[in-house]
Amino acid sequence: MAIGAGPEIERLMALLSKLPGLGPRSARRAALALLKRREQLLIPLTNAMQDAADKVESCRICGALSTQNPCATCADPARDKTMICVVEEDSALWAMERVGAFSGRYHVLGGLLSALDGVRPEDLRIDGLVERVRAGHITEVIMALPATVEGQTTAHYVADRLRPLGNGVQITYLARGVPVGGELDWLDDGTISHAFKQRR
């Protein structure tokens, strides 16, 4: 893409196009928006990214991205130490926190097991979770993993690793069913079948 604007601008576009949700065309629009709004957007965003690059790391206890280590959630004495919610990624943790329904702590696996993508148990933060549960004081581990084949395979594997510890920890799963506002006509058969079997 030779557009005569100089290698710096083309490099900026090329890197922006690697962000999820941005293709080559939207990356050009984003680059133009940044260059046109130098003071209001380009410089503040550059500083925010530099800040993030300097300060954000994975919490040594739960693996969540944070500017503190341990992260604010792990360090908060008001949060329930006996419950761990296991999530795939920080985005799931952020979603749970937005909802505000959970007052325990988290464990971010950092991905899901996948034979296809070559993700093995040792590539995820599973040993760390086993250690946390082995150390005691945990009464419930909630598997908040995606309702996909990889998500459920990972949940089963993790549960199999936790069960032999034999310290009475309960392993629970997010309920499956009709989402709020969901119309039956638009739902897939698997969801309807689940919701029917687990009716109450």
Next chain:
Amino acid sequence: MAIGAGPEIERLMALLSKLPGLGPRSARRAALALLKRREQLLIPLTNAMQDAADKVESCRICGALSTQNPCATCADPARDKTMICVVEEDSALWAMERVGAFSGRYHVLGGLLSALDGVRPEDLRIDGLVERVRAGHITEVIMALPATVEGQTTAHYVADRLRPLGNGVQITYLARGVPVGGELDWLDDGTISHAFKQRR
């Protein structure tokens, strides 16, 4: 949006969501992608943005964003000095350069006249264009402005400013018609009517 990840990460998301094409959800995904790919994406993109903030400015002749001043196009002796292509934004200039059909120089207005948005002639780089044409050696000014009401109003206004200079400069407009691959059934009536009237 309190997600417990610290103010730096929330600030990063808030700024990313100001980019065109990114809403709050895709900004979260983009932030996570950046933080997970620190070495491959976050740091290179931060450096590219810092580079752009430091080096990119508007060309003093044509107004194009460039790391050189005058820009590479204005400074290139191989490009036709007698033709100026007038565009709204750098994105249009980049599109023209990708096509490679034009070997003259450009003039970036920096926007379009709009009574609604309060954009007046003095807010655009129109005086600079008049000066370039007044200085002579220009035989053709091509209005490559959008085929919208604002685009055409701006083109008429600019043409009215250039015509009194009376140095025989020709003012031309991009052809209107059926786009390549366009099926009549999918085109708006205005385009079909234009294409019919200007049939050849």
